[in-house]
Amino acid sequence: MKEILREIGMISRCCATISDIEFKEINLSKGQYLYLVRIYENPGIIQDKVASLLKVDRSTAAKSIKKLVEHGLVKKEKDEHNKKELKLYCTEKGAELYPFLQREEEYSTEVITENITQDEIETTLKTLYKMRINIEKEWENMKKGIIRRY
Known part of the structure; x- marks a missing residue:
C-alpha cells in the first residue's frame, strides 16, 4: 500500500x-x-x-x-x-x-494515459476522486489545528 x-x-x-x-x-x-x-x-x-x-x-x-x-x-x-x-x-x-x-x-x-484503456482511465479517475475526498477531510482538520493520531 x-x-x-x-x-x-x-x-x-x-x-x-x-x-x-x-x-x-x-x-x-x-x-x-x-x-x-x-x-x-x-x-x-x-x-x-x-x-x-x-x-x-x-x-x-x-x-x-x-x-x-x-x-x-x-x-x-x-x-x-x-x-x-x-x-x-x-x-x-x-x-x-x-x-x-x-x-x-x-x-x-x-x-x-498512453497504453491505458478507457475503462482503466475511468476506474483510476473514480479511485483518485475517492482518495482525494478521503484526504481532504484530513487536510481540513489539519488546517483547523487538529492533530493526527497514528
Whole structure:
C-alpha cells in the first residue's frame, strides 16, 4: 500500500517539472499556471477559494497570485457588495495564455494515459476522486489545528 502515495508523488513531481520547464518562457513558474487556469475558469473568484481549489495555504496562494498580478496576467477588483474581498480576473494577456495551457494539459493527459484503456482511465479517475475526498477531510482538520493520531 505504501507505494500508492509514492507513485502519485512521482507522477505529480514529473508533471510539475515538465510544466515549469515548458512555461519558463512565458514567466510562469512553480505552479503559477495552476492559479492562472483556475482564475480563468472561475472569473471573479476570491483568493481563499483559489487556495481551497488548489489545496494550498493562503500565504502560498497570495504569493503566487501577487506574481501573476505583477506580470500583468491577473487583476484584482473590489467586490461591489463586500469591499474587503478582491475578485480575481485574468487580464487579456493572461487569457491569451489559456489555450496554450489547455493544450499542454491535454497533451500531458495523452502521454500519461498512453497504453491505458478507457475503462482503466475511468476506474483510476473514480479511485483518485475517492482518495482525494478521503484526504481532504484530513487536510481540513489539519488546517483547523487538529492533530493526527497514528
